[in-house]
Amino acid sequence: MKVKYKHATGALHIGGGRFFYAGETYTVTDEEWEQLQWYEDLEETDDATLENPQIVLDKYTVDELKVMAKEAGIEITASMKKADIVAALEAIEVNAHVEAREGKAAE
The missing domain is CATH 1.10.720 (Transcription Termination Factor Rho, Rna-binding Domain; Chain A, Domain 1)
Incomplete structure (x- = not known):
């Protein structure tokens, strides 16, 4: 599954050295998404054009x-x-x- 940071600039640091940067799409497992979905600044995406931003x-x-x-x-x-x-x-x-x-x- 693909996840992206909703905002046009900046980054979200969720701890443990993990960042989600604006304009980038990340592949996460279903288990990871269970943990990440509570962050309001992240959203699930299936947009194939974001595969290699x-x-x-x-x-x-x-x-x-x-x-x-x-x-x-x-x-x-x-x-x-x-x-x-x-x-x-x-x-x-x-x-x-x-x-x-x-x-x-x-x-």
Whole structure:
């Protein structure tokens, strides 16, 4: 089942290091949904167009981007500007996409 954060910007942190970011769709099990359905900011979706959403990182605050970067294993320095963090996150996203395509081609 697919779940998404209802709002156009921001994120929902439900604890345990788990975040739901605006503009992204997440696959959850039925058991997980039983726990998550009580969060008013989350909704179930079956929209196939959200399967692989294009994430628009510019809409996030610097603090939100720093959290995403940390979760992605990117080292953030004090001198990095918002554009630098966005570029680093987009590079990871592009690399993941290329790796996924190459993995499918090898099968």
